[in-house]
Amino acid sequence: MSAFEPSTSFCVARGTRVRTRAGEALVEGLRVGDEVTAVDPMSGRRVSTRVAAIRASRRECLSLRGTTVTMECTTDHPLFDPLTQAFAVAGDWALGRRAQVLEVPEDDDEALRVVSVTSDARYVTVHDVFDVTVEDALHTFVANGLLVGDASR
Numbered sequence: 001m002s003a004f005e006p007s008t009s010f011c012v013a014r015g016t017r018v019r020t021r022a023g024e025a026l027v028e029g030l031r032v033g034d035e036v037t038a039v040d041p042m043s044g045r046r047v048s049t050r051v052a053a054i055r056a057s058r059r060e061c062l063s064l065r066g067t068t069v070t071m072e073c074t075t076d077h078p079l080f081d082p083l084t085q086a087f088a089v090a091g092d093w094a095l096g097r098r099a100q101v102l103e104v105p106e107d108d109d110e111a112l113r114v115v116s117v118t119s120d121a122r123y124v125t126v127h128d129v130f131d132v133t134v135e136d137a138l139h140t141f142v143a144n145g146l147l148v149g150d151a152s153r
Helices: none
Strands: 017-020 024-027 037-038 046-066 071-075 076-080 086-089 100-103 111-120 126-132 140-143 146-149
Touching: 017 037, 037 126, 071 126, 071 146, 076 100, 111 146, 126 140
Parallel strands: none
Antiparallel strands: 017 024, 017 140, 037 046, 037 140, 046 071, 046 111, 046 126, 076 086, 076 146, 100 111, 100 146, 140 146
């Protein structure tokens, strides 16, 4: 099931690079008010938005890998599935229910790219994780080059 529980915290692992106006920043270094990049998955439009909230905790994570991307996140973190054009929980990729993610090139003039998930970690590791909420109504940000949803999605 890909429904999101409002009480669940959707997190990315320590070391995740989040796209900002000034380049990439580690998620653990972000602060409320920092500018990050939000993306409209349908148009590819990128906008700057501010971090509205960030929480830290320790949770179990999975690792998804594509030819050009890697993402370590909680199984309930929302990722964009370009096939269904909707956000779904990362665990769907680990279970083989979904096969592609949306990569956001650093150059704003480049189109968003569909990337196949070529492998996933079917083991669980515990990481320091960070739950990010942004101000923009898109409720997205770019993490390790992938389009992901924020905590309010």
